[in-house]
Amino acid sequence: MKSLNEDIKKGQFKNVYLLYGEEDYLKKQYKGRLTNAMLPEGDTVNYAYFEGKGIPVAQMIDLAETMPFFAERRLIVVENSGLFKGSASELAEYIKTMPETACFLFVENEVDKRGKLYKAVKDKGRIVELGRQDERTLVLWLLGMMKQEKKRVQESTVRYILSKTGTDMENLEKEMEKLFCYTLDRDEITVQDVDAVCTTQITNRIFEMVEAVAKQEKKKALDYYYDLLALKEPPMRILFLLTRQFKLLLEVQNLLKKGMSRKQIAEEAGLHPFVAGKYMEQCRNFREADLRAIMEEGVNLETDVKTGRLSDVMSVEIFILSSLSRGSKNRG
Numbered sequence: 001m002k003s004l005n006e007d008i009k010k011g012q013f014k015n016v017y018l019l020y021g022e023e024d025y026l027k028k029q030y031k032g033r034l035t036n037a038m039l040p041e042g043d044t045v046n047y048a049y050f051e052g053k054g055i056p057v058a059q060m061i062d063l064a065e066t067m068p069f070f071a072e073r074r075l076i077v078v079e080n081s082g083l084f085k086g087s088a089s090e091l092a093e094y095i096k097t098m099p100e101t102a103c104f105l106f107v108e109n110e111v112d113k114r115g116k117l118y119k120a121v122k123d124k125g126r127i128v129e130l131g132r133q134d135e136r137t138l139v140l141w142l143l144g145m146m147k148q149e150k151k152r153v154q155e156s157t158v159r160y161i162l163s164k165t166g167t168d169m170e171n172l173e174k175e176m177e178k179l180f181c182y183t184l185d186r187d188e189i190t191v192q193d194v195d196a197v198c199t200t201q202i203t204n205r206i207f208e209m210v211e212a213v214a215k216q217e218k219k220k221a222l223d224y225y226y227d228l229l230a231l232k233e234p235p236m237r238i239l240f241l242l243t244r245q246f247k248l249l250l251e252v253q254n255l256l257k258k259g260m261s262r263k264q265i266a267e268e269a270g271l272h273p274f275v276a277g278k279y280m281e282q283c284r285n286f287r288e289a290d291l292r293a294i295m296e297e298g299v300n301l302e303t304d305v306k307t308g309r310l311s312d313v314m315s316v317e318i319f320i321l322s323s324l325s326r327g328s329k330n331r332g
Helices: 002-010 024-038 057-065 089-097 116-124 135-148 155-165 169-182 191-197 202-214 218-230 235-257 262-269 273-285 288-306 312-324
Strands: 016-020 047-051 074-079 102-108 126-129
Touching (some): 002 024, 002 126, 016 116, 024 074, 024 102, 024 169, 057 089, 089 116, 135 169, 155 169, 202 218, 202 312, 218 235, 235 288
Parallel strands (some): 047 074
């Protein structure tokens, strides 16, 4: 990101940019910043936007070959095209000799680094991966937002925000807006404020349910479940998420046995590093055999619901109670 920021700051741009990765918030931010930096405000003549698969490559090339109208460059933004998952050889060859008066800005979720198009962009322009940010980066980002709003806050409170609302930056920004409005007449944000207005993500509630199961806290685990029902969450979705949680714990447990670090586990399991750290702690409360038995129980209960032998609400209650018997604390 440093090189990208330098390009924007100096106003010296490459002919082609590729922004990719899982953090949609950062992709959106940098797409906007690059667009605003390259073209004067309101310039729609020299701007073209394509989205989705099946984009006509020939039309993109024709636009790039067209001289900009009273401007330095013509900007062509291409988003979620899937071009970097295939060969796209025609576009890859064109990029090698494209004119200085054109710029391609690609925004993608996934790319194939072995592909011709990826290699062509790497040689001709700049590629920036905008993936999930680690806990420390998110903490500093949130603290910066607090400072900008002239709010005082403990770092522990910021970490609590992350544990409650998740690590998606777009969602975090919305939660911060709610906090700033709620504390409009005060200059300090507390844990109580966070609890009052911030939304606990369902995945975090599921994590808390499993944590309660691991600690043999029967009432707390069931209370979390009833809270989700009160929020109109479908029981079968809760069962699915619970089963998935235990599956992830098993995966993390196996990766730990291989001696992998938190960063490696996060990449391998597709988790945010902050979340991976929490899973690493939680999986130590279960034996491998317990986790496998819990997952099998989830599949059996789902079958019982589908065949009408059990109600959906009761199936999750049974799953929670059955899982309680397998937490490490229960074995002394």
